[in-house]
Amino acid sequence: AQSVTQPDIHITVSEGASLELRCNYSYGATPYLFWYVQSPGQGLQLLLKYFSGDTLVQGIKGFEAEFKRSQSSFNLRKPSVHWSDAAEYFCAVAFPGYSTLTFGKGTMLLVSP
């Protein structure tokens, strides 16, 4: 069955440090891949997406993600974290032939001063 795994429930990063949030999926082919961010009490905002082509994709707010087919991964990165990046981050996949997104359980990012 298709699945999405975000192995880290919480991550704490110092402001100005680099960030990498992990995402792995289980599927026989390459799905469409997404990262969303959610601030407390708010809806989800799309950060970036991968459909095909260049495996390194750039998103909003200085985020990027790299698709690695061999590892079935789509990790989110940011070179320097700002306090305003504190939020919950969700990886999601859309599997070809299906009308819905499958979400990971989310990673809560805490930013320390």
Next chain:
Amino acid sequence: SQTIHQWPATLVQPVGSPLSLECTVEGTSNPNLYWYRQAAGRGLQLLFYSVGIGQISSEVPQNLSASRPQDRQFILSSKKLLLSDSGFYLCAWSGGLGLSAEAFFGQGTRLTVV
């Protein structure tokens, strides 16, 4: 541009009372529509999705139902709320299969059943 409206933002309801949450989309036609529930630490659970008027797919059997009376309107309902229905409910739309698969979310409804 497309926008999605979801209301109310917060709701406190007693156990056994009915529920109606409404979601409307503007600026697009024939969207796929979704209802998700989010419980703390459990990610997003897809409850219902719809690919057209009157077409509802249920992902999880439960105390809730959904309806799509118009192309851009999606309603989540319950006849009798349970305590376990408390949570954060999110409506979303997408362009559908073969088009841009990304989903766009409303601001959510915080439902507390007391």
